[in-house]
Amino acid sequence: MDLPPDIVAKQALRRVTWTLRRADLAVQAAKEPGLRSVGVPAAHYALLMHVHTYPGLTGAELARHLGVTTQAVALLATKLEARGLLERRTHPRHRNVHELHLTDAGLDALRAADSVITEVERRVCHALGPERCDQLRGLLDEVIGHLAQGAAAEGYQPL
Numbered sequence: 001m002d003l004p005p006d007i008v009a010k011q012a013l014r015r016v017t018w019t020l021r022r023a024d025l026a027v028q029a030a031k032e033p034g035l036r037s038v039g040v041p042a043a044h045y046a047l048l049m050h051v052h053t054y055p056g057l058t059g060a061e062l063a064r065h066l067g068v069t070t071q072a073v074a075l076l077a078t079k080l081e082a083r084g085l086l087e088r089r090t091h092p093r094h095r096n097v098h099e100l101h102l103t104d105a106g107l108d109a110l111r112a113a114d115s116v117i118t119e120v121e122r123r124v125c126h127a128l129g130p131e132r133c134d135q136l137r138g139l140l141d142e143v144i145g146h147l148a149q150g151a152a153a154e155g156y157q158p159l
Contacts, residue, residue, distance in 0.1 A: 020143070027120065034116035040109050044085075045117070047076050048102060048110045051086065056099040058091070085109050
C-alpha cells in the first residue's frame with residue numbers, strides 16, 4: 001500500500017540523513033558570507049585547505065578528496081593560480097603530472113578564511129556547550145565511519 005505524499009514528506013523530513021543535510025546547508029549559509037568577504041568562497045577554502053594539509057596532491061587526487069570531478073579541480077586550480085594563491089609544480093617522476101602547492105599568498109588567504117570558519121565553529125560550540133559539542137562530533141564521526149565502511153564494502157572508496 002502506497003502512503004499519501006504528505007505522509008511520505010513528513011517521514012522524509014524526520015530522517016537523520018535529511019537533518020544532516022539541513023545542518024550542512026545551515027553551516028554553508030553561516031560561513032559563506034564571511035568567506036566571500038575575505039575573498040575565499042567555500043569551494044576555494046576547501047581546495048586551499050586540502051592542498052595545505054596534503055601538499056603535492058595532483059588534481060586527480062585532490063578531486064577524490066573533495067568528491068568532485070578532476071575538471072572541476074582543474075578549473076578552480078586555474079583560478080587560484082591566476083590569483084597567485086596556488087602553484088603547480090612538475091611531479092618529480094612524471095613530467096606530465098603536476099602537483100599543487102600553496103603560495104605564500106595562498107597561505108595568507110587560507111589563514112583569513114580559516115578565521116571565518118573558526119568563528120562559525122565557535123558559535124556552534126558556544127550554543128551547544130563543550131560537552132554536547134564533543135558529543136556531536138563523536139556521533140558524526142561514528143556516522144562517517146559507519147557509512148565509509150558500507151561504501152568500501154560496495155567497492156566505493158570513501159574520502
